[in-house]
Amino acid sequence: EAQVTQNPRYLITVTGKKLTVTCSQNMNHEYMSWYRQDPGLGLRQIYYSMNVEVTDKGDVPEGYKVSRKEKRNFPLILESPSPNQTSLYFCASSLGFDNEQFFGPGTRLTVL
Amino acid sequence: AQSVTQLGSHVSVSEGALVLLRCNYSSSVPPYLFWYVQYPNQGLQLLLKYTTGATLVKGINGFEAEFKKSETSFHLTKPSAHMSDAAEYFCARLSGGYNKLIFGAGTRLAVHP
Helix, strand or coil: CCCEEEECCEEEECCCCCEEEEEEECCCCCEEEEEEEECCCEEEEEEEEEECCEEEECCCCCCCEECCCCCCECCEEECCCCHHHCEEEEEEEECCCCCCCEECCCEEEEEC | CCEEEEECCEEEEECCCCEEEEEEEECCCCCCEEEEEECCCCCEEEEEEECCCCCEEECHHHCEEEEEHHHCEEEEEECCCCHHHCEEEEEEEECCCCCCEEECCCEEEEEEC
């Protein structure tokens, strides 16, 4: 089944404790992206990647890092999480920029 | 600045009634436009998209949207609401740089008996 998977689905952590949210897609898509969803703001892009080893900032990249060492994986790293990063995070992938983006199920992160 | 505006954060309709969710975009050129649906505790699922060509776009689950350049609108409609349509709906456009989707704030649709 074609899908985007994210782990973990739920995470509660404390300020400053490094964490990684994994994202994997099995559709051989070149383009991958991370969004955060906050009430009243819709989804905002954090980082995106056009292919292996090619990444760039989105609208809200502060406090986040990404890497793209393999085509299928695009982890999101929070080196020192803060409470304002409490949010619902989505990974997405697509064949190209103007193609349909397939979304993962989301990761709900709470930073205390 | 490129933006997407969804009028009404909450819409409530009766089962069987018309569903109309409004979306306006700002752009000097026709953009690629999308409607996504998010069911509780799930990711986003594409309902329909407009790229070029026919301005009336049909999507899944009986939804359709019409691209109106003169009004810079892309409203989503469904003739008859079903209880299973209760969800949050997001209008989005592809950015000018084609590197991301720009989302509206979302409209939560409630369907009551």
